[in-house]
Amino acid sequence: MICSAISSLSITPAAAATGWQLVETNSFQEIWYALSDAQEFKKVRWIVGGAGCGKTTTATMYAQKNHEVFVILCDEDMRKGDFVREIARKLGFKTCGMRIREILDLAIESIIQMENPLLVFDEGDKLNDNVFHYFINLYNRLEGKCGITFLSTDYIQHRIDCGLKPQTGKAITRFIPALGVSSLSWNQPPIMMYLPFAKPTD
Secondary structure (H helix, E strand, O other), X not given: OHHHHHHOOOOOHHHHHHOOOOOOOHHHHHHHHHHHHHHHHOXXXXXXXXXXXXXXXXXXXXXHHOOOXXXXXXXXXXXXXXXXXXXXXXXXXXXXXXXXXXXXXHHHHHHHHOOOOEEEEEOHHHOOHHHHHHHHHHHHHHOOOOEEEEEEOOHHHHHHHHHOOHHHHHHHOOOOOOOOOOOOOOOOOOOEEEOOOOOOOO
């Protein structure tokens, strides 16, 4: 199912206009698999890769080819209200005049009603501590009901080690184990993985 979905990809008009063509690299296929796994089994995944390795491109193409996939671009200047409103905007809601709690409740209720939703937080390592901590509330209410994937550089390792507030770091590590080099070719894909992936050894 995953292979057929990948093989059916087509060049977008924007890409054609610029002369760019999509190349299915190993990283592209691994990211695609991780997104599919998170969506199908409603799991949390955190994909770590260097700038330019194709994380954003793959997530964008995956969202175009699959229903109920929402890619949220994160930013270091985002506050809690910005974070929640961006999720709601991706879901198609107008939030003018609504309080943050109302927007969050509306977004969560909408996601829960979906058959197979997936939230993808691109550049998730840029979120500040307050937004990270607020995300835990979102995760607690969507656990087992929605797939969640973060895309980031390995800067997140530094933040987990020494940059996050104690309560935030503790909350995050409840569902994200320590970073390590892993391979998606295993039967049980790891929650957090580096790109490129190391092959499992005997």
